[in-house]
Amino acid sequence: MSLETSQLNELHWLMEMLHNIDVGLVVLDKDYKVQIFNGFMENHSGLLPREVKDQSLFDLFDEVPQDWFERKAESVFLLKNKAFTIWEQRPYLFKFDSYRPVTGSADFMYQNTTFIPLLSSTGEVSHLCLLVYDVTDNAIHKMNLEQVNEELAILSQTDGLTGLFNRTHWENCLQAEYKRWTRSQHSSSLVMLDIDHFKNVNDTYGHMVGDEVIRHISSLIREHVRETDVSGRYGGEEFTILLADTSLKNSYVFAERLRREVEAAVVKYNDIEVKYTISLGIAEIDPSIKNYEAWIECADAALYHSKENGRNKISLHPKQG
Amino acid sequence: MSTKLLICDDSNMARKQLARSLPDDWDVDVSFATNGEEGIEAIKAGKGDVLLLDLNMPVMDGYQVLEAILAQDLPTLTIVVSGDIQPEAHKRVTGLGALDFIKKPVNKEKLTEVLLAYGVFSKDSSQTEQVDPPKDTIQAAHLQDKTAKPAPLEITPVQTVAPQSNVEVSLSSDLRDCYQEVANVAMGRAGDLLARLLDVFVELPIPNVNFIEVSELRMALRDVEANESTSGICQGFISAGISGEALLILNDSSFKDVASLLNYQYDQDQGTELELLMDLANVLIGACLKGISEQLDIDFSQGHPVVLGQHRKISELIANNASKWKKTLAIEISYSIENYPIKCDLLLLFTEQSMLALNNKLTYLLE
Numbered sequence: 001m002s003l004e005t006s007q008l009n010e011l012h013w014l015m016e017m018l019h020n021i022d023v024g025l026v027v028l029d030k031d032y033k034v035q036i037f038n039g040f041m042e043n044h045s046g047l048l049p050r051e052v053k054d055q056s057l058f059d060l061f062d063e064v065p066q067d068w069f070e071r072k073a074e075s076v077f078l079l080k081n082k083a084f085t086i087w088e089q090r091p092y093l094f095k096f097d098s099y100r101p102v103t104g105s106a107d108f109m110y111q112n113t114t115f116i117p118l119l120s121s122t123g124e125v126s127h128l129c130l131l132v133y134d135v136t137d138n139a140i141h142k143m144n145l146e147q148v149n150e151e152l153a154i155l156s157q158t159d160g161l162t163g164l165f166n167r168t169h170w171e172n173c174l175q176a177e178y179k180r181w182t183r184s185q186h187s188s189s190l191v192m193l194d195i196d197h198f199k200n201v202n203d204t205y206g207h208m209v210g211d212e213v214i215r216h217i218s219s220l221i222r223e224h225v226r227e228t229d230v231s232g233r234y235g236g237e238e239f240t241i242l243l244a245d246t247s248l249k250n251s252y253v254f255a256e257r258l259r260r261e262v263e264a265a266v267v268k269y270n271d272i273e274v275k276y277t278i279s280l281g282i283a284e285i286d287p288s289i290k291n292y293e294a295w296i297e298c299a300d301a302a303l304y305h306s307k308e309n310g311r312n313k314i315s316l317h318p319k320q321g
Numbered sequence: 322m323s324t325k326l327l328i329c330d331d332s333n334m335a336r337k338q339l340a341r342s343l344p345d346d347w348d349v350d351v352s353f354a355t356n357g358e359e360g361i362e363a364i365k366a367g368k369g370d371v372l373l374l375d376l377n378m379p380v381m382d383g384y385q386v387l388e389a390i391l392a393q394d395l396p397t398l399t400i401v402v403s404g405d406i407q408p409e410a411h412k413r414v415t416g417l418g419a420l421d422f423i424k425k426p427v428n429k430e431k432l433t434e435v436l437l438a439y440g441v442f443s444k445d446s447s448q449t450e451q452v453d454p455p456k457d458t459i460q461a462a463h464l465q466d467k468t469a470k471p472a473p474l475e476i477t478p479v480q481t482v483a484p485q486s487n488v489e490v491s492l493s494s495d496l497r498d499c500y501q502e503v504a505n506v507a508m509g510r511a512g513d514l515l516a517r518l519l520d521v522f523v524e525l526p527i528p529n530v531n532f533i534e535v536s537e538l539r540m541a542l543r544d545v546e547a548n549e550s551t552s553g554i555c556q557g558f559i560s561a562g563i564s565g566e567a568l569l570i571l572n573d574s575s576f577k578d579v580a581s582l583l584n585y586q587y588d589q590d591q592g593t594e595l596e597l598l599m600d601l602a603n604v605l606i607g608a609c610l611k612g613i614s615e616q617l618d619i620d621f622s623q624g625h626p627v628v629l630g631q632h633r634k635i636s637e638l639i640a641n642n643a644s645k646w647k648k649t650l651a652i653e654i655s656y657s658i659e660n661y662p663i664k665c666d667l668l669l670l671f672t673e674q675s676m677l678a679l680n681n682k683l684t685y686l687l688e
Binding site: 072075078079081082083084085086088089112114133 | 514517518556592595596599600602603604607608611623625626627628
């Protein structure tokens with residue numbers, strides 16, 4: 001085999017590889033007219049090389065945003081620098097179908113692309129080469145992972161039965177609110193409430209009914225709080241509500257409305273009807289309270305006072321500031 | 322009479338490279354200064370008929386030196402030799418009285434050409450006094466020329482055998498200086514592209530080179546405020562024996578200005594910010610790697626960029642990839658843009674293993 005034949009062979013093999021490689025290859029001239037189009041592009045677009053030769057990229061593919069593309073390409077022409085785009089900034093350049101139409105969940109092929117400047121013999125950038133990579137699996141995995149992580153984050157903060165915050169997360173929120181108060185000194189109140197004689201409900205009607213009562217008070221709390229308030233399930237039948245930017249007086253109005261509504265409500269479970277009441281304690285933050293734990297103790301003491309004095313009542317923690 | 326030449330550059334390597342690039346048959350008496358202040362002193366002491374001046378220096382930078390020369394009417398002819406190749410930088414220094422501007426790294430041909438063009442040096446050995454010196458003086462000049470040249474840079478011995486994995490790598494101050502100078506030139510290239518892309522003047526810092534524990538990486542980011550919200554992109558690169566990652570970190574408060582400079586419609590949705598971040602990353606990382614690969618004669622493959630995170634604290638951005646490497650050679654370049662509160666940090670992180678190959682390349686550069 002002569003040297004020339006072997007070189008020709010190598011060139012032929014190289015061409016064959018480029019045609020068959022599972023990466024999109026397009027060469028464009030300065031007017032964005034297609035010069036080379038490999039097998040990947042041919043199969044995914046359904047266009048033959050002779051159909052696209054010397055045609056404008058933007059006429060061939062409506063989905064390619066001309067302004068965006070030209071901006072990227074011009075910096076490649078001007079700066080003689082590679083440019084990369086990733087699926088996070090634009091899911092695809094060419095709207096191709098995903099490789100797995102049956103078992104895949106993606107509606108289209110997610111793509112990363114690379115723009116490479118091609119130099120002419122005079123050292124000027126005369127053409128650019130576009131590489132198109134299929135990153136569908138990566139993209140889908142990453143998006144799934146992010147979604148699952150978000151769900152997990154919410155799950156780890158939530159009490160399963162009531163949908164309110166769980167104790168850990170609620171305490172974190174309270175701690176943050178306490179810190180905020182030390183800077184801003186905006187008034188803030190903490191309401192703690194407990195279902196009266198809850199043990200009797202469980203003992204008389206069973207835990208299913210007990211759970212229904214807990215769900216009932218939770219949904220009432222959710223109805224009454226504002227978006228900025230933070231409510232959580234503190235223990236078995238004990239609940240906490242942090243009322244941001246709310247004075248003791250206004251908190252009392254809130255608590256009294258809730259107490260009355262509970263008093264008037266009837267919880268129905270199958271043919272069982274239950275009435276119940278709640279006791280509440282409120283503590284407004286003041287300088288005598290040195291940390292968030294002490295704040296909880298103050299509200300808890302007020303709640304204890306309500307319990308001691310006949311239940312179905314509201315007690316206020318005396319202000320000492 | 323020999324010409325008094327002063328080389329003023331903070332980098333030891335750059336000073337030596339310059340001294341080596343002087344025309345062979347030039348009767349010259351070379352002195353060195355490591356910052357602008359020393360430079361001015363040396364000129365006043367009569368050591369600088371001709372001044373080869375760097376721009377980015379600590380204590381007193383090149384612009385300040387030019388201003389001082391003008392203000393005090395000091396007798397010297399200045400040629401700026403800098404990695405900052407923005408057209409605006411060129412314009413500013415010639416506006417301040419510099420004869421010409423040579424981009425780093427210098428080579429003998431270009432330096433000779435410029436020296437000839439301004440008559441500072443003439444090839445027929447007639448020198449500035451235009452007196453033909455007798456032959457033996459020329460030989461004497463040759464000798465003197467040789468003695469004026471600094472001794473070759475001392476560099477840690479290069480290992481030609483394959484490095485063992487447990488080999489201890491450290492960064493001597495000589496080597497740090499080399500890296501700093503290479504980074505300086507690469508940074509200048511990238512800064513020039515950035516300036517052209519945004520049509521602004523980019524203020525170039527002195528690159529910060531450290532060989533540090535990966536866990537200390539956060540502390541290397543001296544110019545990013547700890548509490549500010551940031552966004553970042555990283556991109557891996559590799560060449561035979563040398564690999565690492567480039568990180569581009571932008572303060573979130575900079576996005577609005579970058580958007581207006583790039584004529585983007587900024588609508589605060591994350592889409593625009595990611596576009597901007599990617600555009601900056603393409604330009605800065607690409608140009609910086611190109612600058613390094615040209616100087617060291619290597620060719621990098623670049624992976625696809627990956628979003629490190631958006632609107633996070635700097636510690637959260639970097640925390641993710643801290644487990645695998647123990648130590649890293651970190652080159653930090655903080656770009657800021659004149660008249661805009663834009664801050665962006667480019668970090669080039671090389672693996673510990675890469676340093677052996679890099680050190681090797683640097684010694685070639687110094688030969």
